[in-house]
Amino acid sequence: MFAYYMHLAWRSVKRTPVISSLMILTLAVGVAVSMTMVTLQHVMSNNGLAEQNNRIYALQLNSASTGPASSTNTLKNGLPYLLSYRTAMALLDSNIPEHQIAMHRWAAAVSLQDNRVKPSKEVIRVTTKDFFALFGVPFIYGKVWDKQADYDAQYQVVLDRPTNERLFNGENSVGRSIQLNGKPYQIVGIVEEFAPQPSVQDLSQGAFGGNAGIYLPFGLHRALSMMPYGTMSCSITGDNIQFPTDPVEQYNFILQNRCFWLQYWAELPTAQSKTAFVDYVTGYYEEQRKNDFFEREFKYALSTPSEWLELNGVVSNDTRVMTWMALTFLVVCIINSIALLLAKLLRQSSEAGVRRALGASRSAIFSQNLLESGLIGILGGVLGIGFSQLGLGFVRMLVSRDEAQVVYSDAYTIAITVLLALLASMLAGCYPAWRISKTSPAQSLKSQ
Amino acid sequence: MLKMEHIAKVFRTDTVATHALRDFSLHVKAGEFVSVTGPSGAGKTTFLNIAGLLEPFDGGSYQLDGISVHGLSDSQRSKLRNEKIGFIFQGFNLIPDLNIFDNVDVPLRYRGFGRAERKRRIEDALAKVGLSARAKHLPSQLSGGQQQRAAIARALAGEPAFLLADEPTGNLDTTMARQVMELLEQINSQGTTIVMVTHDPELARRAQRNIQIVDGEVADLTLRQAV
Ligand SMILES: Nc1ncnc2c1ncn2[C@@H]1O[C@H](COP(=O)(O)OP(=O)(O)OP(=O)(O)O)[C@@H](O)[C@H]1O
Ligand SMILES: [Mg+2]
Numbered sequence: 131m132f133a134y135y136m137h138l139a140w141r142s143v144k145r146t147p148v149i150s151s152l153m154i155l156t157l158a159v160g161v162a163v164s165m166t167m168v169t170l171q172h173v174m175s176n177n178g179l180a181e182q183n184n185r186i187y188a189l190q191l192n193s194a195s196t197g198p199a200s201s202t203n204t205l206k207n208g209l210p211y212l213l214s215y216r217t218a219m220a221l222l223d224s225n226i227p228e229h230q231i232a233m234h235r236w237a238a239a240v241s242l243q244d245n246r247v248k249p250s251k252e253v254i255r256v257t258t259k260d261f262f263a264l265f266g267v268p269f270i271y272g273k274v275w276d277k278q279a280d281y282d283a284q285y286q287v288v289l290d291r292p293t294n295e296r297l298f299n300g301e302n303s304v305g306r307s308i309q310l311n312g313k314p315y316q317i318v319g320i321v322e323e324f325a326p327q328p329s330v331q332d333l334s335q336g337a338f339g340g341n342a343g344i345y346l347p348f349g350l351h352r353a354l355s356m357m358p359y360g361t362m363s364c365s366i367t368g369d370n371i372q373f374p375t376d377p378v379e380q381y382n383f384i385l386q387n388r389c390f391w392l393q394y395w396a397e398l399p400t401a402q403s404k405t406a407f408v409d410y411v412t413g414y415y416e417e418q419r420k421n422d423f424f425e426r427e428f429k430y431a432l433s434t435p436s437e438w439l440e441l442n443g444v445v446s447n448d449t450r451v452m453t454w455m456a457l458t459f460l461v462v463c464i465i466n467s468i469a470l471l472l473a474k475l476l477r478q479s480s481e482a483g484v485r486r487a488l489g490a491s492r493s494a495i496f497s498q499n500l501l502e503s504g505l506i507g508i509l510g511g512v513l514g515i516g517f518s519q520l521g522l523g524f525v526r527m528l529v530s531r532d533e534a535q536v537v538y539s540d541a542y543t544i545a546i547t548v549l550l551a552l553l554a555s556m557l558a559g560c561y562p563a564w565r566i567s568k569t570s571p572a573q574s575l576k577s578q
Numbered sequence: 579m580l581k582m583e584h585i586a587k588v589f590r591t592d593t594v595a596t597h598a599l600r601d602f603s604l605h606v607k608a609g610e611f612v613s614v615t616g617p618s619g620a621g622k623t624t625f626l627n628i629a630g631l632l633e634p635f636d637g638g639s640y641q642l643d644g645i646s647v648h649g650l651s652d653s654q655r656s657k658l659r660n661e662k663i664g665f666i667f668q669g670f671n672l673i674p675d676l677n678i679f680d681n682v683d684v685p686l687r688y689r690g691f692g693r694a695e696r697k698r699r700i701e702d703a704l705a706k707v708g709l710s711a712r713a714k715h716l717p718s719q720l721s722g723g724q725q726q727r728a729a730i731a732r733a734l735a736g737e738p739a740f741l742l743a744d745e746p747t748g749n750l751d752t753t754m755a756r757q758v759m760e761l762l763e764q765i766n767s768q769g770t771t772i773v774m775v776t777h778d779p780e781l782a783r784r785a786q787r788n789i790q791i792v793d794g795e796v797a798d799l800t801l802r803q804a805v
Binding site (some may be wrong): 131134141145480481483484485486487488489490491492493570571572575576 | 632633653657672687690
């Protein structure tokens, strides 16, 4: 019977091409607009680190000074989103977390000694060695630098697969070297690409700015007087503060003061380890409060990757509001389709009367007409996919290049699109189909 | 075959209640050809619709082929209608954008026959009404008489025991009307019970029995009891 109804539906769509196209178009536009927004929200709220959600935590401390608080460097929970070098180094001493990292973004001109590739400025992640273990980034060749490189300057580097492909055609380049700002660094390992969208590990440079293809050991700071390619805010108050004039001392001053520029993640797989770590952090904080490095009362936050996304406002309320508006628009489109369908189907009521006289039950008439709506829905959905691709293309034109890379619909959103259209049209079709199946056949026969 | 006892049918609108049928009783035996006449508005169509299970009634009882139709669900009534009853209308009521073959196919689809069975029945029915050559034509491409014959083929395809015709010749000229009448007689001679509403006294007389409805009642008692 399904095939028969489908055949009838197709015939009916062909018989009223204008009204049918209008319905298909209405649904397609409604679906496309809402799908564009849903895709956007889906992309923005995507958590590339969802698997580690109950293992790894971003750490925040109430480390701002008591001066007028600058809200730009704090998150929704009122805590600064970065840590100071001094704090990071102290916390790294703890052996409670299974893995823990302090890191920041940096940038340098990348070249090869033989000048085979054009020098280019690249984003670099400067991190302690646990980065790869903590985020689960597997090594293809070689291994991570030694622990010592997190403390002393060792000119080593880890590349990710795309970078290695670009520079060395994907060969095992371990043992060879690249130049950063003209200085040679020995390659110790090649890892898989780690580029979650959004870049959960570091959201300080926007939702997509935290990914890098080159990794340097943390111990290089003093040797290079490294400053982050990103945010650093210092909150230094007091009466007798003298900013040193000597460059080395100056850099030391930054490292030892309330300058916030490091992301800090800890892997705490069990509740016990989490409690123990909090105790450790508390102890450190209270101790440092005594010597006035911390001025405020103790407060901390350990956020899972999804909490971290939420806290950083990656899925902004704008996106959410827009999504709701788009869905409301879809409802309007559905209501419109109901009106169009009603007009169309009621014109078919005398045919329904004949079918009833020839033995069709009410439910048969209902199914036949509902299926017709369903067909329109599928057509609307398919067209809607096309439209939403256009819509996303438009969005890509509006947003930054980083963001544009990820504003594509995946199988998930495409499936949702079709389902939505189908659901929308079935919903739209229910009432007209019910109406027509309820009409007395004697009545509709007479009206012919 | 058909046994109506004291059937009442009232159409109510906000202001008036029309008694379309009152205390309407009628028996039709299997194989009979009954013609129904009566003034306009007397309740003839109402009677056919109730007989054909298209319309509920307000009082009395109705048995079709031994089955009391009171209290049947919609799908049971539809099934009964599909299997036992064929309808022929004054306005032919062919589905305009289905060709003749597909029109005749409609009741068979709801019957749930397989493709081969449907094809055989459609071809048989079209042959019976002399329209085999027109199977692929649309209704609008046929004359009125041909359209009515197509409608008769559609009514016959399911081999119903009972044919209900509401002024089947009302839209046809005399020659075509006669052709259709002959066709109906032929169908009746093969065992199908027919109840036909008509305004044409000549055609009415050709039936085995004529009943007259006046004001929602069977008027001629002698005829009613002559069964
Ligand atoms: N749906 C309805 N609502 C209200 N009144 C109705 C309805 N259908 C029929 N009637 C009334 O019931 C009465 C019988 O109508 P019916 O159609 O059975 O007459 P008929 O004998 O077939 O007439 P005709 O020869 O003109 O076709 C009429 O008075 C008509 O006005
Ligand atoms: Mg009538």
